[in-house]
Amino acid sequence: MAGPSLLDSLFQRSLEDLIKGLRLFVGDESSFISKAVDEIRREIKSTDQQTKATALQKLTYLHSIHGVDMSWAAFHAIELSSSQSFNFKRIAYLAASLSFDPSTTDVILLLTHQLRKDLQSPNSHEVSLALHALYFISTPDLARDLTPEVFTLLNSNKGSTRKKAIAIILRLFELYPDAVRVCFKRLVENLENSDPAIVSAVVGVFCELACKEPKSYLPLAPEFYKILADSRNNWLLIKVLKIFVKLAPLEPRLGKKLVEPICDHLKKTGAKSLAFECVRTIVSSFSEYDSAVRLAVEKIKEFLNEDDPNLKYLGLQALTIVAPKHLWAVLENKDFVIKSLSDADANIKLEALQLVLSMVSEDNVVDICKVLINYALKSDPDFCNEILGCILLTCSRNVYEIIVDFDWYVSLLGEMSRIPHCQKGEEIENQFVDIGMRVKDARPELVRVGRDLLIDPALLGNPFVHRILSAAAWVSGEYVRFSKNPSEIVEALLQPRTSLLPSSIKAVYIQSAFKVLTFYLHYSISTKRVISSASQEVADLMHGRVPENSQFVRTGPVADSDTDDGGLNPRMLHRSVRDASVESFEDMSAAHEWLSSTSPKAESITEESILNILDLVEITLGPLAGSHEVEILERSRNVLGLVELIREELPGYLMKREEDDDKGQKKTHEMIKLVAEAFSEELGPVSASSQERVPMPEGIVLNQSLDDLDAICGDLGLHIPTSFSLGKSISSEKDDVTMSDRQSKEEFESTESTSLLAEHRKRHGLYYLQSQKKEMAYDDYPPANDLKTGENADDEADDLIKLTEQSLFSKKKANQAKPRPVVVKLDDGDGPFIPAKKVESKDDLISGAVRDVLLGDEATTSSSRVKKSDKSSSKRRQKDKLDLDKSSGPIEDSKMMENSELENANLRRSKRHSRGKEKKHRSTAKDRDEHEEGDKQKVSHHHGKHKSRQRADGALTLAAQSPVIPDFLL
């Protein structure tokens, strides 16, 4: 048995050999590594410790540097940890701490005994090894079992061991909150140690604890204050400041006390780190103390003027914190801020951008955006998009709070879309649609900008713009009544290059074309009727003008371009279509009477122009009717269906246009009107959470089978909405009885297929939900080409300085040209609805325990713990009881801890009591109560926890007052 191990140990490669081998090896590294791992697998089984240790060491190296799995070797590490040799022990513990996963490595428990032994070792380095390992691998069980040992170490007379034990306490508290009850006092006592390293370790622990739940540590404020006032150790002071930042919001009176020493440190210290921490503390927590803020801003200015980019960056960061409350601090440094926009350091540029945007207000938003866009044009793609993102975010904040002139903003969005590096398509898309729905007055401009984007064939080639084009198409379709030239939009929507679009966006295009076409037909037919009775020369005129589509339509539906702003333009037409179509029709005829009286060319929508458009639609969409994409297929079929219907009716209609009551004409007209109406319903913004707010009707069973619905629908001849319902399509307009015969016939035919569908549904139940049109995300496009920053960045910076100067100091512009339009807001806020959920975390447990320890003593501890349980539910109480009943383990442990405490600390206890009393004297309220509790504690102390807990349960009513946080500082 010794044979192979001997050989192995003789010819074993050491870690150094392995590293050398790896360095010299040419070719595939992984083959070398797997060979080495095979070797290690053999060696690690050796009975010779040296061989095993070397193998484990090599494996640990490969694991940590080359990512080799070593979970299989967990047991070997545990085996080796019991070695007498310090070296082997260290290798074993290092392997454990680098590779064990506390949640899955199940052999960790086997280490409990060895860790306990090593924690008690007289050799401080062995203790240190065990503490390090304990940090990495501890589980709740391990933490529970080893708390007594760590507790003992908290009092170790070796400083280095003691501070390590203190640092490890944090992990114990996290995993086993009851450890707080045992260790907390000793931890606090260490705050008064004369060794700054130990105090620093304790403060570090409190800093972490206070980050999670600051309130519980407020009673320790005097101790921390003392450190702040007396200590000269920068590390310590920084941590204390971090704690105070957490405590300050809870106790407003802290500020008065703290500002002075903090300012002292700020003035005196030579250490930049401490100075920065002081500045950060003042600007983030004590910004109401003007003199302190002034001092801090002075210091920030010093930082900004340093050569070190780190200090510049941190200075700007501090300015960002101070900006919301003291904008003057930013204004004082604005030259620097703006210059920093063209700094070489990306960090600095980003901070400067934040600061520039913090200066934005209603009055200067136009100017600042203009300059920022100029910067964006010259920056590298990353920063360009950063700028665009910031502009979009700032302008849309609080439902476009700072935007007064929406026409400007909409055209800015259009401008942004054309910036070559722009990758903010999704955000711009959202804002286009959002503004369309919220701001009525912005719609004409939206349609104009949308048109400009749609008719530009070049944009279709840039995948980053596709999302924006989708929004532009939607806007043009939805608000087509503001369009100056619908036929032009139809052409743009159907242009050949749209084949470059992804199918989801293509579907939006087709749907928009549908809407525009419907509007166009509806409009032309209804006007035709008016005109045909008014003037007879139409037929003569129209033939000559057919090819010039754009021209005649401009003069046609909307005479806006010529007349300034007509109250009579057709954009009013559909305002109330929803209520009464007759009314809108009257509007339209009124408009056209006016039009035809003002312009002789008004009636120039001709049969031929309509036919041209219909041809175009058929030619472009015809091939798509066989598309594999269901969205495209469905929508293009809808459009083609409409075109087909029109084509049949149109010649008859045009020929008999003089006979108003002709059947065919009526039918076509009715039908188009219906479709147009379906689209004219206004869409408003919807809160993201509205669905959740709908209360569930009583008795509804959501996973009920809907099979019988099929039968009912079959009877009624109703159409079950198929999975691709296109908004309010014709078939779903069930309220309308006037639906054309032809259509209803079609629907009857479709019931057959409906039952097939239902069959299919039955089989695939779950997956058959209504699918909404989904937009695809385009995040993974390669970045666009680099664009060099222009040389005249400095000029630009000067411009901006001037601009901001003007805009910041000129008060509100005399009076805005237009009043700010109404922006629709939802009553309940637009943010996503987060259902209030109470999470009880371990932090609560820790802080609960801490509060108990700090405010009372052991007797109050358990009682207030019960008190607390009204918050933390009775579940915990049950758990406590369970512990009592079920196992004697934890109780024994706590007894043991108690005993050890008694043994170790008889002397200190009396001291602690007097300290406790001092605290009580300082507290204003509850003196008597606390004294009584204190007495009780003395009694219960000797009976151990078990009994005190029972007593406390009995004395629940007595202690049912909320814990009062004593008034320490004042």
Next chain:
Amino acid sequence: MIKAVMVINTFGKPRLSKFYEFQPVEKQQELIRHVYTVLSNRPDNVSNFIRSLGAIFGPDTRLVYKHYATLYFVFLFDNSENELAMLDLIQAVFVETLDKCFRSVCELDVVFNYSKMHIILDEIILGGQVLETDSVEVVRAVEEISKLESTTSAGTLINKSIPSWWAR
């Protein structure tokens, strides 16, 4: 607290890594690669902080790095640490200690003294908390440990391996 310490060379090879919150080994490698790509894209003479690291580290995580010759020393930490203090910790404590232990440290020292690197780091940081900032103290502790190791390992060599070999 400090979340991780990494030493990566300028070609992206990790030389030392220690994570103070458990991470599966694949995740560790991913994080190291991510940090390296971020660092390698940064020019010299810019600030040593990186604030936005993406989602994989959690929102509060910040990074301080220092570039020495062929090595990046990287510390990741959350907002209960001071950025400049961390930079100090790299320069004035960690690297200075390495300098003292290896007599002007270079990448090869780091490569071949994997264990010792861990010993040094463990003396400075325990469980994400900075415990020792005096490099003299660290060096002293490291020397003590080396002495301890050499006596025990020499002991085993002489007492176990060699005699048993000779005994055959």
